Amino acid sequence: MATTALPQRGYLHDDTPNLGEWIRSWLFTVDHKRIAILYLLAINFFFLLGGLAATFVRIELITPQGDLMSSDVYNRMFTLHGVIMIFFFLIPAIPAVLGNFLMPLMLGARDLAFPRLNLLSWYLYMFGGVFALSAAVLGGVDTGWTFYTPFSSTYSNSNVILTITGAFIMGFSSIATAVNFIATTHKMRAPGLTWFRLPLFVWAMYATSLVIVLATPVVGIALLLVAIERIWGVGIFDPALGGDPVLFQHLFWFYSHPAVYIMILPAFGVISELISTFSRKRIFGYEFIAFSSMAIAILGFLVWGHHMFVSSQSVYSSLVFSFITMLIAIPSAIKVFNWTATLYKGSISYRTPMLYALGFMGLFVIGGLTGIFLGVVAIDIHVTDTYFVVAHFHYVMVGGTIMAYLGGIHFWWPKMTGRMYNEIWGGISALIIFVGFNMTFFPQFVLGYLGMPRRYHVYPEEFQILHVLSSAGATVLAVGFVIPIIYLMLSLKTGRIAGDNPWEATGLEWRTSSPPPTHNFEAIPVVTTEAYAYPPEAAARDAAEWRPGSPL
């Protein structure tokens, strides 16, 4: 049973006789690691595409006149950026790439519970992506990623149906992945791997899966209702047809606020792994971090109305939503405080993943605290639909999710590929991204507070200096994103052989070869220790003996 010997070859090993077979071996694979690589390629493609749309937006905003594109094209450009980044990058990035690759390895399992469902989820993702892309190619959509009614359902003359069909299909991809993670966590843990020995990444993915399974169907139905109203004129959201536009906002944000946690909870999981590994210490307050993920997942379902303070929502509802929004800061703060306490007296090495983790902590705190500003009704009404909001959610999503995604990619790159990347370029690009990010988005807080509305391409001249600064920062940020693509690709050929555990990390994924064999482990591991079982003297010993690789 558990000790069945299986042929062991790296999952990247290729013995196909020709190109056709090789392509087939990838497109019909049910190996979770190969599917993760398929996701990695697809998701990064969409990231670059969304980034391209953002580039056009930032170029347009360099001058206040709106001289590069018309207002209609500008609407379509920022919508393309939003739709691609939210639905096809931020939501699936960490679960589909790192989660798919790591969940079975961390759980000591041979694969996910439903390997074919896993492959289906990738095809659904691609299928949804094709719809969204075809909408863009055929002229785009101008509703913003929020698809607010009745504009989207009645008045917009753009490819609304194609785009929401893409998002609808992609939702099923998320659900398939989440069901797989839940079943795998419940049923396929290695012997001895109790719930409180699970890595915090697994806890985070479990909480994320819970949110995905419960929330995604709602947005699916909401988008379907938009399509029904748009195609057949059934009055659901359009007041002219007897519908209620605020109902759409309720249904949309019932999913889309938890979707923020779908993006950020996996990031929390990654950061817990990085902080512990590069501090050489057991994570501080393991149980609190684990339960805070679950608390965020649950509370996240109760705060959606803070997106609707100016929507004609009742003032009493707004008060309740505002109060619960304050509550959700507590579990988020628990995590940040526990990571900080983990760093205390740790043997911190500033390797590239750790730089991303530290960057994450700084940026997420700014994003989170400005979220509390926005949770207060009085302030929110003042800055609703301004660049203050744009800056806030970019600090959470880009500063949070993308920093963690890149940190995680670097951390597990040796495991995924068997090769080390160039550490010097890694550190440089992490710093460039951090600087570029702050240059891009910090001025937007000021812009928003001064009254610059979002989704406008013509603006008063006094805002130009801040917009130019923001666009310059976006250029720096783009350079920071391109550098890792180059050195990570080069590492596949020229990178140093990583070995099984280059970071001397704990965790079952480091107890198998790099890259792992197809069935992950020669024999199913037996777990006898807690997660992050660094010896108590590890940090002190490292402090005494300088660790190679630390640039500081």
Added chain:
Amino acid sequence: MAKTSTSAGHGAHGDGAHSEHAAHAHISRGTYYRVFAALMVLMALTVGAWWIEGIVALPRLLGVAIAMAIAIAKTTLIVLYFMHVKVSERATQLYAAAAFIGFAIMVIITMGDYFARGWPPPPGPLP
């Protein structure tokens, strides 16, 4: 399935052992027929209620309450028997319940907003 478990299922030490009986629990064919019959009866009741509502002119609230009660009864039967939740393990039952709790949260809070619109009444024009 056996093939899958060779490749994927060998780590199944999580909650698998104590739910072994759940995996083999099943619903008898007779029960399926009885549930099907009950669903047909409920469907007839739905149509009947619609007829009666047209003839007797029931209060709207009562009509909605009757329709909802029948719909809930149908849903419960389908979830418990056709979706096997009744004989599933606890975790599955918990997830099924969580879906309804999530749905209830959405409906109750959203309806709370609708009921509270106009509280307090908007002030008139300033003097």
